[in-house]
Amino acid sequence: MPVRVVESNAPAQVSGSDPGNRSPLPRSSLLAAGQAFSGTQNVSNQQKEEAWRVNVQIQGVDLEHGYLCGTMEALNVPMADTPVITFWEGEIVDGKNYTFNTGKWEATREDDLRHWSKFPSFAPLQGQVESDGGRQLDLSNYPYIFMRWKEQYFVNVGTDCGLTIAGFYYVCFSCSDGSISGFYYDPNSSPFQKLELKTVNEGRSGFSFSSYELQ
Amino acid sequence: MPTTTSSSSSSAASSSGNRQADVFSRLASSDPEVKLKALREVKNQIIGNRTKKLSFLKLGAVPAIASALSDADCSSNSSILVQSAAALGSFACGFEAGVQAVLDAGVFPRLLRLLTSSDEKVVDAGARSLRMIFQSNQAPKYDFLQEKNMEFLFSLLNSENENVSGLGASIIAHACGTSVEQQVLCDAGVLEKLVLLLDGSLSQREACLESLATVLKSNPEAVSRFVGLEAGRYMSSVTELTKDRYPRTRLLSCLCLVVIYNTSPSYFLNMGTKSSLVTTLLELLNDPGQSGDEAALGLSSLIAEKEDLQKLAYEANAIKNIVDILKTGSELNPKRLQGLFLSLAELCSKLEDCRCSFLSLEMLDLLVNELRHKNADVRTAACICFRNAARSIKNLSAGRFTTDHVMLPLVQLLHDPSSSVQVAVLGALSNIVLDFSSPKSTFIEYGGIKQLIELSKSMDPNTRCSSLRALRNLMFLADNNRKELFYSEVKAQGFVALISDPEPSVQEQALALLRNLVDGCINSIEFVFDEDGLILDTVGRQLRKAPQAQMAIQGMYVLTNVASGTELHKEAVMQQLFPQPQAESNNFMLKFLQSHESQLRSATVWTIINLISPSSPGALDRHVKLRNEGIIPQLKNMVNDACLDVKIRIRTVLSQSMSFGDN
Numbered sequence: 029m030p031v032r033v034v035e036s037n038a039p040a041q042v043s044g045s046d047p048g049n050r051s052p053l054p055r056s057s058l059l060a061a062g063q064a065f066s067g068t069q070n071v072s073n074q075q076k077e078e079a080w081r082v083n084v085q086i087q088g089v090d091l092e093h094g095y096l097c098g099t100m101e102a103l104n105v106p107m108a109d110t111p112v113i114t115f116w117e118g119e120i121v122d123g124k125n126y127t128f129n130t131g132k133w134e135a136t137r138e139d140d141l142r143h144w145s146k147f148p149s150f151a152p153l154q155g156q157v158e159s160d161g162g163r164q165l166d167l168s169n170y171p172y173i174f175m176r177w178k179e180q181y182f183v184n185v186g187t188d189c190g191l192t193i194a195g196f197y198y199v200c201f202s203c204s205d206g207s208i209s210g211f212y213y214d215p216n217s218s219p220f221q222k223l224e225l226k227t228v229n230e231g232r233s234g235f236s237f238s239s240y241e242l243q
Numbered sequence: 244m245p246t247t248t249s250s251s252s253s254s255a256a257s258s259s260g261n262r263q264a265d266v267f268s269r270l271a272s273s274d275p276e277v278k279l280k281a282l283r284e285v286k287n288q289i290i291g292n293r294t295k296k297l298s299f300l301k302l303g304a305v306p307a308i309a310s311a312l313s314d315a316d317c318s319s320n321s322s323i324l325v326q327s328a329a330a331l332g333s334f335a336c337g338f339e340a341g342v343q344a345v346l347d348a349g350v351f352p353r354l355l356r357l358l359t360s361s362d363e364k365v366v367d368a369g370a371r372s373l374r375m376i377f378q379s380n381q382a383p384k385y386d387f388l389q390e391k392n393m394e395f396l397f398s399l400l401n402s403e404n405e406n407v408s409g410l411g412a413s414i415i416a417h418a419c420g421t422s423v424e425q426q427v428l429c430d431a432g433v434l435e436k437l438v439l440l441l442d443g444s445l446s447q448r449e450a451c452l453e454s455l456a457t458v459l460k461s462n463p464e465a466v467s468r469f470v471g472l473e474a475g476r477y478m479s480s481v482t483e484l485t486k487d488r489y490p491r492t493r494l495l496s497c498l499c500l501v502v503i504y505n506t507s508p509s510y511f512l513n514m515g516t517k518s519s520l521v522t523t524l525l526e527l528l529n530d531p532g533q534s535g536d537e538a539a540l541g542l543s544s545l546i547a548e549k550e551d552l553q554k555l556a557y558e559a560n561a562i563k564n565i566v567d568i569l570k571t572g573s574e575l576n577p578k579r580l581q582g583l584f585l586s587l588a589e590l591c592s593k594l595e596d597c598r599c600s601f602l603s604l605e606m607l608d609l610l611v612n613e614l615r616h617k618n619a620d621v622r623t624a625a626c627i628c629f630r631n632a633a634r635s636i637k638n639l640s641a642g643r644f645t646t647d648h649v650m651l652p653l654v655q656l657l658h659d660p661s662s663s664v665q666v667a668v669l670g671a672l673s674n675i676v677l678d679f680s681s682p683k684s685t686f687i688e689y690g691g692i693k694q695l696i697e698l699s700k701s702m703d704p705n706t707r708c709s710s711l712r713a714l715r716n717l718m719f720l721a722d723n724n725r726k727e728l729f730y731s732e733v734k735a736q737g738f739v740a741l742i743s744d745p746e747p748s749v750q751e752q753a754l755a756l757l758r759n760l761v762d763g764c765i766n767s768i769e770f771v772f773d774e775d776g777l778i779l780d781t782v783g784r785q786l787r788k789a790p791q792a793q794m795a796i797q798g799m800y801v802l803t804n805v806a807s808g809t810e811l812h813k814e815a816v817m818q819q820l821f822p823q824p825q826a827e828s829n830n831f832m833l834k835f836l837q838s839h840e841s842q843l844r845s846a847t848v849w850t851i852i853n854l855i856s857p858s859s860p861g862a863l864d865r866h867v868k869l870r871n872e873g874i875i876p877q878l879k880n881m882v883n884d885a886c887l888d889v890k891i892r893i894r895t896v897l898s899q900s901m902s903f904g905d906n
Contacts, residue, residue: 055841061719085679088636097640203887203888230764233807233813233858235807236762236763237762237849238719243630243671243674
């Protein structure tokens with residue numbers, strides 16, 4: 029049986045290289061596999077102020093399906109002896125695969141609007157999203173990308189570590205400087221825990237890019 | 244005193260041997276009645292019995308029967324003609340060695356002559372027998388381009404005898420191979436003749452469906468002609484037959500529709516038809532016979548590259564159904580195994596849900612077992628299944644594929660005697676080595692790096708390309724230890740050879756590999772400076788040679804990554820971009836900025852961003868140089884680049900430019 033040899037424009041959509049141009053949203057260099065981000069998640073509640081250092085690494089981006097995934101590493105977590113790493117999957121709000129309406133994970137439309145509206149870059153879109161869910165919006169030229177990130181499993185600790193991954197993040201990514209902000213939503217956790225990340229350049233003076241190609 | 248003993252088994256063997264020898268002497272008898280009886284005996288014994296066929300074959304039954312047929316031909320003894328033709332047909336039925344023997348006996352022309360007999364029974368027997376022969380790949384080539392052959396073929400198709408018309412259809416089904424032949428047949432009106440058989444007997448219908456598939460395959464004009472016949476009446480008939488009560492009819496009509504779909508999908512806009520086709524093939528997978536084997540291959544062909552059909556199949560529970568068949572524990576024949584694995588592979592090709600579903604069914608152990616199957620097609624299909632399942636980053640990240648008992652057999656297949664297996668396993672390993680910066684790699688522990696480097700020197704460019712792609716993926720986010728391990732096996736000279744490969748696709752992968760090598764910790768950049776900057780010089784040289792876009796993209800990202808380093812690194816990149824002296828026409832940066840490929844424009848702008856990154860002392864001087872070389876002015880022309888990413892990066896450069904006091 030002849031085996032298809034993949035040409036360099038790989039047919040597999042998830043890649044760290046070029047996904048082709050059938051995607052609803054264009055490629056953004058800094059939201060790509062191999063890119064690393066670092067910052068904090070504010071886990072304060074009424075009792076105390078607390079922030080964890082967080083590192084995020086993107087492992088795959090499939091714009092055609094509005095999908096991306098990666099890992100999140102939380103440092104100085106009180107309940108854990110080591111940094112806690114989770115694997116997450118993301119939905120990109122592109123109007124084709126996913127909209128601003130979550131429709132699951134116990135998030136109502138009101139929860140959605142409450143969270144999205146905390147991003148300044150959402151303000152110009154708010155009216156349309158409120159009226160028809162943003163169906164008519166063309167986000168392909170908008171320099172911000174909105175996503176939901178949901179952690180799927182713990183990579184290096186057991187589920188009995190005392191931490192939860194039941195909720196998800198509303199995320200906004202800035203295409204120009206690669207900064208990320210997000211709000212964690214979990215009906216059983218403190219509300220509006222804020223995630224703030226910036227690109228990381230590992231001691232370099234500039235940006236560096238690696239890539240892979242799936243066959 | 245020795246006595247003769249006769250055990251019951253040896254006496255049974257000797258008596259059956261005696262019977263067989265006896266049959267031979269009776270076949271050669273001059274008494275027609277005796278001969279006829281012997282023929283009937285052989286025929287009755289071998290029908291559906293492969294073992295008997297083999298044993299009679301070894302004793303030379305076929306030449307003996309061929310003789311009987313020749314003699315009867317001369318003496319026009321119909322009964323003997325009928326029985327000998329039937330016996331020969333039986334030998335040929337589903338038994339390749341039998342077909343060979345019949346053809347070797349030189350009796351094929353005589354069988355053809357039987358078709359012109361005035362005795363209907365003789366014609367029938369001859370036609371049936373010939374049909375068996377034409378089921379095999381060993382059947383004589385039928386030259387459709389010869390007029391008299393075409394006339395003969397049409398005379399068969401026009402016959403009222405269902406076996407004869409069925410023979411005509413069978414000849415087409417198995418001998419029509421090229422588009423020229425398809426054209427000649429269509430122009431001669433074969434489609435119009437064949438479709439009449441759809442209303443005929445079961446055997447005629449089945450022969451018709453098989454031959455239609457052959458004539459229409461990959462031929463849009465033929466498909467258009469067929470669909471247009473009587474305003475789509477026959478297309479509807481074929482569609483209806485997918486619900487026929489006979490499984491083989493359902494299968495053949497499905498395969499016919501698969502051919503039409505793959506050739507001209509626009510005739511299948513109706514979701515219901517697509518869905519029905521998928522579910523019918525899925526049901527046929529459970530057929531224990533040949534239909535089940537062919538259904539599996541048919542399904543994989545139908546859903547290949549078609550995400551909507553893969554989704555339909557997934558929603559119809561295809562993955563679970565196929566996995567259940569595979570897990571029954573009974574020995575499945577190689578063709579079916581191949582078809583089932585290829586179907587699974589196609590299901591996993593584009594949809595993450597399918598991959599996760601498949602992997603959750605604990606199939607990897609079974610798949611690993613089949614990597615050792617004696618049939619190369621099965622091993623290849625198993626590897627392709629692995630490859631596609633390993634497109635799931637989620638599962639790769641969870642380390643699903645990197646356990647010893649999965650990795651070792653895969654690595655061993657790199658030395659498989661079959662080249663299609665080697666290509667397939669290289670594809671699977673390419674994906675599986677993506678362990679996302681996990682420091683431990685079972686692949687490396689099994690000597691994978693050396694093997695890939697060996698394969699990167701293969702004569703075959705596809706193998707070189709694939710092995711470099713695997714190395715590239717292995718070096719993605721790799722730590723220093725892994726990079727050193729790899730580099731020590733290649734060194735600067737080795738890298739130069741890879742980057743200078745005659746094939747652009749190989750160069751591209753080599754540069755992508757280099758890009759990953761110099762990413763990460765800043766010390767990694769030093770690799771390109773080894774041996775007096777040999778590698779960096781080669782990259783520069785390749786970029787100056789007007790390369791293909793994909794190669795240029797990787798080359799520019801190498802420069803981007805190097806330019807994110809120290810002052811020395813940035814200056815070295817400037818040297819590559821603007822070597823002294825150079826003619827202006829050699830300024831590849833300008834050319835790349837004007838490329839149609841947005842990724843190339845993007846990569847080039849990133850290099851510039853890094854070169855004038857404000858944190859480095861020489862940024863201002865480099866900015867001046869870039870301006871003088873026309874690069875900054877070119878960027879000013881591109882502020883409204885069609886690609887958002889490029890536009891954003893250019894604005895970064897220009898705002899930096901302004902801060903240098905440039906208006």
